[in-house]
Amino acid sequence: MSSPLIGRRLALSLFPWSHRLFKLVSASGCRQVSKAAAKAEVEFDYDGPSMKTTVPGPRSQALTKQLGEIQNVAAVNFFCNYEESRGNYLVDVDGNRMLDVYTQISSIPIGYNHPALLKLVTNPNNMSAFVNRPALGILPPENFPDKLTESLLSVAPSGMSRVQTMACGSCSNENAYKAMFITYRNKERGYSAPSVEDNTSCMINQAPGCPDLSILSFMGAFHGRTLGCLATTHSKAIHKLDVPSFDWPIAPFPTLQYPLEEFVRENAQEEARCLEETEDLIVKWRQKGKPVAGIVIEPIQAEGGDNHASADFFIKLRKIATKHGCAFHVDEVQTGGGSTGKFWAHEHWGMDDPADIVSFSKKLLTGGFYHKDELQADKPYRIFNTWMGDPSKNLFLCEVLNVIRKENLLDEVARSGKALLNGLYALQVQYPGLLSRARGQGTFCAIDVCDDATRDKILVRTRDKGILLGGCGQQSIRFRPSLVFKEYHVHFFLNVFNDVLAEFK
Ligand SMILES: Cc1ncc(COP(=O)(O)O)c(C=O)c1O
Secondary structure, three states: OHHHHHHHHHHHHHHHHHHHHHHHHHHOOOOOOOOOOOOHHHOOOOOOOEOOOOOOOHHHHHHHHHHHOOOOOOOOOOOEOOOOOEEOEEEEOOOOEEEEOOHHHHOOOOOEOOHHHHHHHHOHHHHHHHHOOOOOOOOOOOOHHHHHHHOHHHHOOOOOOEEEEEOOHHHHHHHHHHHHHHHHHHHHOOOOOOOHHHHHHHHHOOOOOOOOOEEEEEOOOOOOOOHHHHOOOOOOHHHHOOOOOOOOOEEOOOOOOOOHHHOHHHHHHHHHHHHHHHHHHHHHHHHOOOOEEEEEEOOOEOOOOOEOOOHHHHHHHHHHHHHOOOEEEEEOOOOOOOOOOOOOHHHHHOOOOOOOEEEEOHHHOOEEEEEOHHHOOOOOOOOOOOOOOOHHHHHHHHHHHHHHHHOOHHHHHHHHHHHHHHHHHHHHHHOOOOEEEEEEEOOEEEEEEOOHHHHHHHHHHHHHOOEEOEEEOOOEEEEOOOOOOOHHHHHHHHHHHHHHHHHHO
């Protein structure tokens, strides 16, 4: 117990120093960061926030009103000037420049307007990919297999050499579920052709053609908002309200105590309870005549409140899935792409055979899912839509992966993440009535606030001071910077956050 506390005090004592350094750097007004503080790779970054109005400012408000005549704008925060945004900084239409620690719901891999990506767009050899969007499932371009190999397959999870691209996260999960159902039924039929009854009954949504199979998911999970995904999403009522759903089993996700290393015994008991209940549910649903074809889980429940579980939990869950013939689908839509300090969060489990399906989107720039060979659909048009992804996104992803490798960004994330988590530990010691349950892996961090109203006020105050954060779960703040978020950004953020928290003490 004593050493982490010493660590936290040390981290806190660092903040004032780094804050002053940052102010000195910012005072130059130069867009380049201090030579002492950063390397050349991030020179496209701005040197600090610059606030001209409250947010949303007058221009944003006018545009919100204009868009409100066309769409529901209740979720719009403010309008952005993406041309002027750079690196870790998002610029709005009123000229406010904010350090972005939320990055478009965790979907910007290497910052705004990265020079490597701008160069790619201006390369005449790439023009055709931007201009001609193909129906990839029937008419792929010549370089498609090479580009997939260079991009997605170069970071394929262990044991997987097949990948299907899709447009977004929900679309990826939706099709991954279908792949699990199709595989399950093919196995049940002994891989023989579907019967006439299968083919006729499916046309009127009846069994056996539309079988009563299920997907097991976890309370607090978020897997998207399309109809199938929504049946496995259990984070907030607003996502689900008024939409018919399936009678599929929902297992408890462990509610752990943080820091994890201080509550190993208690957390192990909680995880054992959840695993036991999961297995009971699989048996119960089989008895109900709705066998579980697949289990879907996030390595860290994100939208649901940044809920963690141990590697041991996932290893045991994977074994339960295999034992009961359920495909194991790991949803890395939010955790994938490096922010946990490894390219895939499931790599932290240290398994050779972590999953049967891994879905992705966000930082990968294209949606899709990797899968084991046996989950390959057996016929055309079963896993299919018009676009099935977008080859221009694979070009960007190739370049993003080059930058990650060249600039050792995963090491950078591990370093920044350590500084961020230590800082959050220090702040929760300093503001015990306000903050609790600091947690994280890499820069994929979160902290709880005493209640949701205070959390929301803190988010607004922090934004007024030029830093963008996001909420998740009931009362958590989540940190989702891009991979070019350096230690000095962390220290700057912690100091501003400290100032904001002092107002709420
Ligand atoms: C874990 C997870 N799965 C699926 C989704 C859905 O992705 P999309 O919003 O691209 O449909 C999200 C989105 O936040 C997510 O975090």
